[in-house]
Amino acid sequence: MAAPDDDIATEILPSGTAPGDPVTAMAAAGASLIGRTLGKLTILEQLGQGGSGEVYRAEQSQLGRSAVIKVLRREIANVPNRVERFLREAKLASRLDHPYAAHVYAFGAEPDGVLWIAMEHVRGATLDELIAQRGALHPAVFAPLFGRLCEVVHSAHELGIVHRDIKGSNVMVIERAGQLLPKLLDFGIAKSDGGAPSPGVENSELTGHGATLGSPHYMSPEQWTSPGDVDARADIYALGVLAYRAVAGVLPFQGVARLELANAHLELAPAPLPASVAPALAEVILRALAKHPDARWQTALELGEAVRRTIGGAAPETVPILDPTVRDLWVRSSPQPIADAVAHLAASATTVEMDAALREVVAITCRWLAVIALAQLNDEDSTPELREKARGVVGRDHGGPWLSLARSIAAHIETRGVGASTTTAPALRAPLDNAPSCMTVPIPELRAALDTTGPLEALADRLDDRERPRTAADLSADVRAVAEALRPLEPLLAYTLVVGRAGAAESWQGARRRNRERVVVWGAPLPDGEVALLDVAGAVVVKLSPLVQVRSPLPSAEPELFLLWRSARGQARLVAAPWGFERDDDAAAQKLAMLTTEDADTQADASDDASPYPGLAAYGVADAQRFVGREREIEALANRLVRAPLIAVLGPSGAGKSSFIHAGVMARLAEQYELITMRPGRHPLHVLAALPPIGADTEDTGSIVDRLRALGERAPRGRVVVIDQLEELVTLCTDVDERRR
Known part of the structure; x- marks a missing residue:
């Protein structure tokens, strides 16, 4: 009531x-x-x-x-x-x-x-x-x-x-x-x-x-x-x-x-x-x-x-309701990425939208718990068990391995005998000179909270199985399950997520708002841009940078909070969830490398001495590891694609557009999108219909659209069609009707 x-x-x-x-x-x-x-x-x-x-x-x-x-x-x-x-x-x-x-x-x-x-x-x-x-x-x-x-x-x-x-x-x-x-x-x-x-x-x-x-x-x-x-x-x-x-x-x-x-x-x-x-x-x-x-x-x-x-015989699409008590608490008091995702889940107007929002809530929560745990580690904390768990998240979008890593880290922190706040290990986390010296575990509630994440991990496993048919009853059960999974984590909401700003700090707790609350930090002020968690007294208990960062995803755009999301291609990928902006970060990658590598992993390999310039032809997707130097442009284009349905890459002949798209952009997008590439030629509709993933009748444009839509629904973020040499629609295709279709 x-x-x-x-x-x-x-x-x-x-x-x-x-x-x-x-x-x-x-x-x-x-x-x-x-x-x-x-x-x-x-x-x-x-x-x-x-x-x-x-x-x-x-x-x-x-x-x-x-x-x-x-x-x-x-x-x-x-x-x-x-x-x-x-x-x-x-x-x-x-x-x-x-x-x-x-x-x-x-x-x-x-x-x-x-x-x-x-x-x-x-x-x-x-x-x-x-x-x-x-x-x-x-x-x-x-x-x-x-x-x-x-x-x-x-x-x-x-x-x-x-x-x-x-x-x-x-x-x-x-x-x-x-x-x-x-x-x-x-x-x-x-x-x-x-x-x-x-x-x-x-x-x-x-x-x-x-x-x-x-x-x-x-x-x-x-x-x-x-x-x-x-x-x-x-x-x-x-x-x-x-x-x-x-x-x-x-x-x-x-x-x-x-x-x-x-x-x-x-x-x-x-x-x-x-x-x-x-x-x-x-x-x-x-x-x-x-x-x-x-x-x-x-x-x-x-x-x-x-x-x-x-309404006649129209079958109603019933969208489940998230428990209002859980909704209100987490939208008001959780870190902004989770608060925004919960708000999105509660406001979903269709079952498709709610299913996607549910996946966001689970994925973000799993990674948030992992980040809190990772930020408390020191250089010497790399043990065989932790290395195995950390390697398990490499290249993985699934939230389960991140929870497993977080639980192992929390158990290790409690048993090592010395708290992160009393050590001097600036390589992984700056010493917290302003935190009480008697603290042995920065966030004592973390271990108990992680011990209750079995239902959250089970939900993550169910959502990761995209081949399993999902009914309205399944969605309803999962919405109830996420509410039950969040309740045991509520003690962690007592810690405030802040970002250093001009000698003070601003709160990034709760759903997004333009005017953020100013927070007083006890002890030494946070440097500009430093991300940390404060306890109820306003003392820094753990610094989260660079695993969590606040950056503008695009020129002149509002800052977003980027959260460690995955490790791939030797980089740490950070994502501004639930909006989907991405950035690669070397500092975060180094911190993960400290945990995942041993001395034997860094020994020279003669096979690595091969030339990075195999020929004068344009690079393809297989050459992604060799295509370097344009990471920020690739990142910017991927972020623009979150909001812009059509992007044109223009430049003079020989500027490297094909290499940029195939070895750079496509290699990155392949992790989240279903990709199709084509050249228009003289008969672009025939080329599109004949592609193996589509295999549709050239004359039936509706079936082509349906097939493209089905391909997009298989991927987390949809389908991207890459059209190389777009000008061929005009220079080679003479059929005006086919060009229009």
């Missing part, structure tokens, strides 16, 4: 009432209730506050069950009818036994006047959050979810219960077996039409003369003028507002001032739905928003079925 949002239910009380200071009351009440047992539930923490009470997380220890407890705020307990209304919420909600409604476990009144309701703790995202993260929902995704919501609302209406506060923040969305399911929350201002009223109090008395109840953006016209007389069709109107927002991404009266909303709902027509919304669906939604109740759908079930009919 989510903490209440800013669009809380509004209550305009009759004159003469004074609700008091909610902020002060919330703090006082929260402090007094933490640790208290209500019924069989022990209160653990405060989540927030709503229109009439505070919300807490609690646990029933006997069952190991988590629950949400809503407690009536003490300072408003004396407002007329408020206690009755609060107790009625519990009774109304407990009457509705439906899988799509949050279940009520218990409620009670304590001797000291504390009134409480214990409800199911729904772990998911609110519909508001889902729309904010992903934008307007595709009708094929929205219709089944909305239909289920209409079912639970209809069930409430059958019991004579009118909710009167249906809105996005009162609908939790959970994902089960590849399906999005709603959970309706908060019957705090619900009205009973047919059920027995609370003893001695009539429903009209509960509402009170002059009171307006509801959330302004969702309130029906009659709810503004006569809230005590509304019936189930007020909920139909609110469902219409909810449907409008879900498919359009905005509210019907978005931007209307709060004080003018009453007139908008009473008199104004909603803004037209976007053209992307099918006319049939728009018609269904606008009927639900009719000003007069008789003109609306008369039951929620009718509305839900009408929405479902508009």
Whole structure:
């Protein structure tokens, strides 16, 4: 169950009432209730506050069950009818036994006047959050979810219960077996039409003369003028507002001032739905928003079925939901590469996008743990076991070997007897003169955290198997698995990632932002560009440079944080994840070489004396090891390809364009892309169709495109077509139609 949002239910009380200071009351009440047992539930923490009470997380220890407890705020307990209304919420909600409604476990009144309701703790995202993260929902995704919501609302209406506060923040969305399911929350201002009223109090008395109840953006016209007389069709109107927002991404009266909303709902027509919304669906939604109740759908079930009919037989693509607790913590508090990747995962709007984002989160997390461990090593720490583990990551994109290396390093650091912070080994990591001398292990939590990475490694293994078919259920299970894998790593979030800037430091913790927080470093200041981790006291515990670097990937581009990613061709490749910019770095390569090589590895080999200039012909891909001196240009072109779908390499004849592309660029891109090379010649379409990877019918351009797309989906970043001598499209191909195709 989510903490209440800013669009809380509004209550305009009759004159003469004074609700008091909610902020002060919330703090006082929260402090007094933490640790208290209500019924069989022990209160653990405060989540927030709503229109009439505070919300807490609690646990029933006997069952190991988590629950949400809503407690009536003490300072408003004396407002007329408020206690009755609060107790009625519990009774109304407990009457509705439906899988799509949050279940009520218990409620009670304590001797000291504390009134409480214990409800199911729904772990998911609110519909508001889902729309904010992903934008307007595709009708094929929205219709089944909305239909289920209409079912639970209809069930409430059958019991004579009118909710009167249906809105996005009162609908939790959970994902089960590849399906999005709603959970309706908060019957705090619900009205009973047919059920027995609370003893001695009539429903009209509960509402009170002059009171307006509801959330302004969702309130029906009659709810503004006569809230005590509304019936189930007020909920139909609110469902219409909810449907409008879900498919359009905005509210019907978005931007209307709060004080003018009453007139908008009473008199104004909603803004037209976007053209992307099918006319049939728009018609269904606008009927639900009719000003007069008789003109609306008369039951929620009718509305839900009408929405479902508009999408016909379209199969919904259900995108799983990342656990909001994990999402919020890691987007806020993890190092920027992981925070950005988690934010991307949470905001994914399609299963394809989510699958790619999931791989990013796992890959970045595995390497981040390895980098923290590697940065704590000294020169003398190269042991046979560590050398074997380090060699296992050479040329590997898979995250599993990096985790294995990190675990071995952490175990070695704990057993060597002397901490990295008390040694003097500037070759691998500068001594931390400003760290406490008594420290024996720079990051004591690392070993315990790495011991829990079995599920993360298993997930990395599953994701590395690209030949294994992946179903919606597989994706759903993996999204849950990554949340469970991240939880044991949370103690590491206490350390802050910083970069030295002008005698101080700036935080690179949390999702990216233009204005980074300035951080005070205890002791000697960090040099400009130095990357390090600080403890809670602001002391440097480990320096991560050059395994982690902050650089601009392109001229005039914003700086990015590059993280050690792989070792290949004698270089250390750093990647600005999750964006994909790359750079090779000699200093990082030297540090890896210290760990992976022995004296015998560096002895001269007569075969290495061969000339690097085998002939005057252009270099090919096989000559990549001999093509040197243009590494930065190759790196820049590879980074431009991340954002630019078409790049032309121009230069005079004999300038070395072919060597640059084949021995330099293609050798680098082959690690992440599916590559195809061709020369147009007189019949470029025939040449392309006849290439062995394609093998398509020349006349069927659709099959060529499909084959190219399939090839691209096999590679981590897609397909690159390298066209040598592009000018032949004009100089040799005379068929204008073939040239166009």
